[in-house]
Amino acid sequence: MTKIxxxxxxxxxxSELTLNLRELYGDxxxxxxxxxxxxxxxxxxxxxxxxxxxLDRQMIVSAVKSHRVDTIVNMAAILSATGEGNPMLAWDVxxxxxxxxxxxxxxxxxxxxxxxxxxxxxxxxxxxxHTPQETVLNPTTIYGVTxxxxxxxxxxxxxxxxxxxxxxxxxGIISHKTLPGGGTTDYAVAIYYEAVKNRKYTCFVNEExxxxxxxxxxxxxxxxxxxxxxxxxxxxxxxxxxxxxxxTAGELALSVKKHMPDxxxxxxxxxxQKIADSxxxxxDDTAAREEWGWKHEYDLDNMTRDMxxxxxxxxxxxxx
Numbered sequence: 001m002t003k004i005x006x007x008x009x010x011x012x013x014x015s016e017l018t019l020n021l022r023e024l025y026g027d028x029x030x031x032x033x034x035x036x037x038x039x040x041x042x043x044x045x046x047x048x049x050x051x052x053x054x055l056d057r058q059m060i061v062s063a064v065k066s067h068r069v070d071t072i073v074n075m076a077a078i079l080s081a082t083g084e085g086n087p088m089l090a091w092d093v094x095x096x097x098x099x100x101x102x103x104x105x106x107x108x109x110x111x112x113x114x115x116x117x118x119x120x121x122x123x124x125x126x127x128x129x130h131t132p133q134e135t136v137l138n139p140t141t142i143y144g145v146t147x148x149x150x151x152x153x154x155x156x157x158x159x160x161x162x163x164x165x166x167x168x169x170x171x172g173i174i175s176h177k178t179l180p181g182g183g184t185t186d187y188a189v190a191i192y193y194e195a196v197k198n199r200k201y202t203c204f205v206n207e208e209x210x211x212x213x214x215x216x217x218x219x220x221x222x223x224x225x226x227x228x229x230x231x232x233x234x235x236x237x238x239x240x241x242x243x244x245x246x247x248t249a250g251e252l253a254l255s256v257k258k259h260m261p262d263x264x265x266x267x268x269x270x271x272x273q274k275i276a277d278s279x280x281x282x283x284d285d286t287a288a289r290e291e292w293g294w295k296h297e298y299d300l301d302n303m304t305r306d307m308x309x310x311x312x313x314x315x316x317x318x319x320x
Contacts, residue, residue, distance in 0.1 A: 002111070003068050007033035007052050007060070007101065008075030009043055012178045013116075013170075013219060017075065020220050022047050031067050033060075035076075054097035060104045070111045073227075074101045080120050081272050082182030083143040094146035095153075102157050102165070112164045114227055117151050117239055119171050119212055120144035120184075123278050131280040133241050133287045140278045154238035166226055167238035168288065171212035173219050174303065176310040184275045188213055188252060191265070192307045195256050196315050200264040205273050207250035210281045214244040215298040215306070222294055229292035236287055244296035245303075246282040255304040 002025050008014040009032035019042065021030045032043040033052035043049055050063040054076040063069065076097055083090030098115060105113045122131055123138035137148045147169075154165040172185025179189065187203050188211075194201035214222075222242045247255075253265040288294035298306075314320045 002071055003029050003031070004071045004073060005031045005033055005050075005052070005060075005063055005067065005069040006073045006075060007054055008035075008077065009049070010034050010036075010040055011075055011077075012175060013173060013216075013223075014073075014075035015040060015043065015178045016175065016216060017073065017220055017223060018043060019046065020224065021073075024224065031063060031069065033063060033076075054093060054100060057100040057104065060100055064104060064108055069108075071113070071227075072101055072105055072110060073114045074098065075116065077116075078143065079183040080118075080141050080143040080275055081184050081186070083146075084141055084271070084275070087142040090142045091146060094143070095149060098150050098153065102153065102163070105165075106157065106161050106163055110163065112166065112227065113154075113157075114223070115150055115154050115165060115167045115238060116223070117147045117167045117169045118143070119169055119279050119283065121148045121151065121169060121239075122280050126280060128281050130282055130284040131241065132284050133236070133239070141275055151239040158237050164231055165238055166234070168222060168226055168240040168242045169283070170219065171214050171243065171283065173214055173216060174307070175216035176307050176314075177216070184272045184279075185211060185213065187249065191252060191256060192304075192311055193320065195260055195263050196308065196311045197320065199260065199262055200266075202266045202268050203249050203253075204268065204270045205249050205276050206267050206269050207253075208248055209273070209276050210246060210248045211276060211279055212243055212246050212281070212283050214242070214296070215303040218244050218296045218298050221297070222288075225294060226288075226292055234291050236291065240288045240291075240294075241283040241285040242288050242294060243283045243285040244298065245300050247300050251300065252304075255300050256308070258301070259304065259308050
């Protein structure tokens with residue numbers, strides 16, 4: 001029986017992924033790794049959890065031994081905008097934490113390790129449109145630097161130790177359930193919340209900023225499908241491009257206005273604009289589609305409809 005430890009279970013993706021994995025593998029077989037002693041109730045009430053600081057190797061070992069873990073999903077990370085405010089913390093969590101995970105997985109002969117990457121691996125020298133799977137990686141953020149190094153390190157463990165390490169380059173992820181935490185694409189979530197609550201929003205990137213994006217249901221689908229793919233079919237391991245949709249901040253606002261004609265948006269770019277400008281407009285995910293059958297389901301308007309409905313229900317209940 002598969003036993004999965006999700007480190008970083010309280011994060012935007014980790015929280016929803018933990019619940020999805022529990023539905024698939026059983027509540028008792030997916031352990032939520034939380035850095036604090038007060039996990040979200042939705043995680044603590046639906047399955048086991050452990051305090052796991054990714055920088056403390058013994059904490060990881062303890063959780064692995066206690067629950068006989070054979071698979072680790074590492075969702076712990078310091079994201080792009082937050083990382084620029086504290087580069088050394090980003091390096092510590094994103095790199096030293098990853099090494100802890102990989103070494104524990106190697107020591108205990110794990111079945112699999114999933115280590116997500118990001119479009120932050122790309123940079124100004126990368127082709128902007130339909131960014132290739134194999135291309136120049138010259139990131140301008142410490143987050144991007146750690147993700148490039150993480151991809152290489154994961155591939156090294158595959159080749160050197162035969163450890164099954166997998167990863168996919170997430171685009172901007174949009175969800176109505178859990179707010180993002182310090183990413184450059186956070187505006188794509190905030191716009192929906194502010195539209196519902198205040199009918200107006202000041203965006204921190206300009207109207208023409210175009211980035212690859214993905215709705216959370218597709219993000220979870222991609223992650224789980226990669227985890228379940230036959231290792232023998234994979235020509236790549238830790239660096240799969242995954243695409244879904246691509247739109248500008250202005251196009252996102254127009255999608256919102258279709259449902260809320262009185263919605264107003266202003267643009268006031270800040271330091272995150274430079275980060276966004278260094279990332280691609282769209283990615284070529286042919287490798288993911290051919291090697292493990294990736295196929296997205298949501299487009300911009302379908303996502304907007306779903307997001308506004310869910311957030312409006314929260315607002316009516318006084319939850320936001």
